Amino acid sequence: MVLKSEPMLISMGPHHPSTHGVFRMRLVLDGEVIVDVEPMVGYLHRGIEKLAETRTYTQVIPLTDRLDYLGSMTNNWAYVIAVEKLASIKVPERAEYLRVIIGELMRISSHLMATGFLGNELGCTFTPLLYMFREREKIMDFFEMVCGQRLTYNYMRIGGMSQDIPEEFLPAVKKFVAEMPHYIDEYEQLLSENEILLARTKGVGILPRNLAISSSVTGPVLRASGVQWDLRKSDPYSIYDRFEFDIPTGTVSDVYDRYLVRIQEMRQSIRILEQAIKQLPAGEARSKVPLLLRPPVGEAYAHIESPKGELGFYLVSDGSIAPYRCRIRAPSFTNITALKDMLVGWKIADAVVIFGSIDIVLGEVDR
Amino acid sequence: MGILGHFQKWLVEHSVPDWASYVVPALTGIIIALLFLFLMIIVFIYLERRGLGRFQIRPGPNRAGPWGVLQAFADFIKIVTKEDIVPYAADKPVHFLAPVVSFFSAIMILAVIPIQKDAYITNLNIGILYVSAISSLGAIAIFMAGYGSNNKYSLIAAMRGVAQLISYEVPVLLAIAGVLLISGSLGMVDIVESQNVPFILLQPLGFLIFFIGVGAELNRSPSDLMEAESELVTGYHIEYSGMKFALFYLGEYGHMVVASAVMTTIYLSGWKGPILPPAMWFLVKMVLVCLVFVWIRATFPRIRVDQLMSLAWKFLLPLALLNLFATALEVMWQDKIGWEQFPWPFVFLNLGLAIVFILVGSKLLFKTGGGQVEV
Numbered sequence: 001m002v003l004k005s006e007p008m009l010i011s012m013g014p015h016h017p018s019t020h021g022v023f024r025m026r027l028v029l030d031g032e033v034i035v036d037v038e039p040m041v042g043y044l045h046r047g048i049e050k051l052a053e054t055r056t057y058t059q060v061i062p063l064t065d066r067l068d069y070l071g072s073m074t075n076n077w078a079y080v081i082a083v084e085k086l087a088s089i090k091v092p093e094r095a096e097y098l099r100v101i102i103g104e105l106m107r108i109s110s111h112l113m114a115t116g117f118l119g120n121e122l123g124c125t126f127t128p129l130l131y132m133f134r135e136r137e138k139i140m141d142f143f144e145m146v147c148g149q150r151l152t153y154n155y156m157r158i159g160g161m162s163q164d165i166p167e168e169f170l171p172a173v174k175k176f177v178a179e180m181p182h183y184i185d186e187y188e189q190l191l192s193e194n195e196i197l198l199a200r201t202k203g204v205g206i207l208p209r210n211l212a213i214s215s216s217v218t219g220p221v222l223r224a225s226g227v228q229w230d231l232r233k234s235d236p237y238s239i240y241d242r243f244e245f246d247i248p249t250g251t252v253s254d255v256y257d258r259y260l261v262r263i264q265e266m267r268q269s270i271r272i273l274e275q276a277i278k279q280l281p282a283g284e285a286r287s288k289v290p291l292l293l294r295p296p297v298g299e300a301y302a303h304i305e306s307p308k309g310e311l312g313f314y315l316v317s318d319g320s321i322a323p324y325r326c327r328i329r330a331p332s333f334t335n336i337t338a339l340k341d342m343l344v345g346w347k348i349a350d351a352v353v354i355f356g357s358i359d360i361v362l363g364e365v366d367r
Numbered sequence: 368m369g370i371l372g373h374f375q376k377w378l379v380e381h382s383v384p385d386w387a388s389y390v391v392p393a394l395t396g397i398i399i400a401l402l403f404l405f406l407m408i409i410v411f412i413y414l415e416r417r418g419l420g421r422f423q424i425r426p427g428p429n430r431a432g433p434w435g436v437l438q439a440f441a442d443f444i445k446i447v448t449k450e451d452i453v454p455y456a457a458d459k460p461v462h463f464l465a466p467v468v469s470f471f472s473a474i475m476i477l478a479v480i481p482i483q484k485d486a487y488i489t490n491l492n493i494g495i496l497y498v499s500a501i502s503s504l505g506a507i508a509i510f511m512a513g514y515g516s517n518n519k520y521s522l523i524a525a526m527r528g529v530a531q532l533i534s535y536e537v538p539v540l541l542a543i544a545g546v547l548l549i550s551g552s553l554g555m556v557d558i559v560e561s562q563n564v565p566f567i568l569l570q571p572l573g574f575l576i577f578f579i580g581v582g583a584e585l586n587r588s589p590s591d592l593m594e595a596e597s598e599l600v601t602g603y604h605i606e607y608s609g610m611k612f613a614l615f616y617l618g619e620y621g622h623m624v625v626a627s628a629v630m631t632t633i634y635l636s637g638w639k640g641p642i643l644p645p646a647m648w649f650l651v652k653m654v655l656v657c658l659v660f661v662w663i664r665a666t667f668p669r670i671r672v673d674q675l676m677s678l679a680w681k682f683l684l685p686l687a688l689l690n691l692f693a694t695a696l697e698v699m700w701q702d703k704i705g706w707e708q709f710p711w712p713f714v715f716l717n718l719g720l721a722i723v724f725i726l727v728g729s730k731l732l733f734k735t736g737g738g739q740v741e742v
Contacts, residue, residue: 017596017597018598031526032523032527032672033740121597122669123588123595123669123670124668124669125665127422130424131423131424190666194668196589196667196669197668200670200674203739346740347673347738348523348598348599349598349671349672350738352598
């Protein structure tokens with residue numbers, strides 16, 4: 001006798017605890033196996049692109065903080081590069097170095113959160129996350145030193161930084177850079193060889209190289225799929241061509257590879273930090289830019305390698321004090337387009353893990 | 368005869384009516400069991416929360432009372448004063464009864480646990496059988512909760528729970544059978560009396576299987592699939608609040624207390640030990656077991672449902688059978704050679720066997736990773 005069975009429809013989110021905010025997946029389940037998935041976005045839509053059109057160029061910077069709130073500094077950075085390109089503004093040498101230092105610290109912080117929450121999604125009782133919070137807390141302290149904020153920094157300005165770093169900043173960062181490899185070893189000791197973690201992540205959620213490229217996935221997810229594509233190397237912005245670092249890539253393109261790529265990228269970020277601190281020149285941290293900036297009529301697109309992937313700002317100027325159009329190419333939004341191909345056929349427990357391994361932030365997805 | 372038995376005899380001798388000499392000791396037993404369980408639950412909750420805090424480089428709850436010892440009471444007051452919400456479409460009687468079943472199965476097991484010689488409520492001659500029978504009531508409670516809540520996450524949790532609990536009963540019982548062969552009795556007191564050497568040394572493989580299986584039955588991490596908060600939110604008790612949730616919470620820790628008591632009794636030689644008074648030894652061993660549970664919870668991620676099932680059927684079950692077979696042979700030889708008082712050769716033999724079985728078994732029987740299903 002064959003019993004009649006029908007697929008179960010589960011609306012996972014927007015209030016589900018492991019959807020990184022308010023993401024919603026409409027899952028069709030056969031028992032525990034996912035048959036179909038439909039990602040639904042828009043629960044955190046605040047119209048940041050539209051809001052940008054009603055503000056001056058400087059006033060848009062705080063809005064960018066609210067995109068990827070785990071990587072606010074890099075959001076600032078991508079935006080100010082776009083404006084500087086649009087208005088052809090030169091940035092002082094010291095400011096460029098400061099941006100690299102701050103940006104790499106932000107990358108470490110963001111990757112710490114990504115790996116920590118991956119642990120949580122795998123079912124660790126917060127242990128890896130709390131270990132990683134310990135170091136993230138130090139990075140938050142650095143950012144508090146330079147700009148007084150701990151989450152939405154609003155630190156970068158068009159043509160430099162809002163102010164120079166305080167004198168206690170560099171020694172503290174130096175100490176952190178010296179300690180951090182040891183802490184990363186600690187995380188790896190806890191996670192990398194963990195038998196259950198291997199069972200849960202190896203071979204799970206494979207995103208083949210071709211699919212990754214054709215769905216324009218970027219960031220650690222793309223690199224875990226074996227594509228050596230990092231804008232810091234392939235289209236060096238700022239002063240990244242002066243530093244020596246490697247681009248870690250994966251081979252199997254599974255969740256474990258994404259985890260490993262993030263861990264190794266943290267190590268590479270520390271290499272960059274070491275060099276940047278050594279080379280940091282003296283001088284001004286900000287060039288003179290009029291407060292009411294009126295860039296010439298035209299358009300500019302600037303993209304950087306944010307912790308989540310390629311973050312791009314496309315700005316159109318009509319010669320007024322506000323951008324005519326501001327379009328944000330958000331890596332999180334583009335990266336989840338490949339979600340269905342990764343999820344179908346896996347269990348509901350894997351859905352959470354695979355989704356977590358993409359590492360999205362809903363502030364950026366919905367904008 | 369246990370303490371309660373003496374009490375009953377004393378009542379009869381002092382010409383108390385017949386019915387009272389049965390009812391009074393029974394009520395006393397129930398009250399003592401409840402008090403003991405509540406006390407141990409509070410101790411375990413405290414150890415768990417503070418221990419987890421230590422593992423996670425944070426202090427843990429330390430505000431309520433000295434060193435946070437009153438935190439459990441504060442939480443309890445908070446939970447009890449909350450509104451009890453029952454979903455509109457829930458199966459109300461089932462939804463109501465599930466936490467009760469969950470909690471009371473924990474108390475019932477406590478009846479046969481000897482805290483020390485004579486300190487038990489009843490000495491059933493089928494003690495272990497009773498324990499394993501009652502402990503599977505937990506599966507029914509989880510199924511009732513999951514089904515009665517009329518929630519999809521709960522339903523998935525209930526399906527997982529029933530499959531998991533039933534599967535893990537098999538290797539656990541086979542592991543216990545090894546102990547029974549050596550002790551030659553099903554009664555809990557007899558099992559402790561027969562442990563000249565703790566059975567954890569004589570049955571290392573059996574203990575490991577028992578420990579993993581009990582961890583899965585207790586719904587402890589890494590096999591806490593029924594309340595996986597990252598995927599099923601909190602699984603079977605997602606629709607419970609107020610006092611009913613508190614009962615589930617107490618039931619969960621109650622089962623943990625009982626499981627560590629059972630583990631202490633049948634593998635860690637119960638109340639036996641030098642210097643300290645016997646009941647103290649029993650409590651110390653229970654707390655040690657609890658700390659190991661906390662340690663495991665703090666370290667491991669959660670295993671996936673299909674991996675958990677294949678672990679039970681493809682790995683633990685064959686090993687448990689091998690263990691039973693090896694133990695049976697040993698018991699046969701023991702009778703011939705007369706090593707009853709001198710079991711140390713068997714200790715080393717079994718340790719070696721356990722290592723060989725686990726190493727070979729993990730290579731041959733069990734494969735993890737992958738698991739994609741064609742749809």
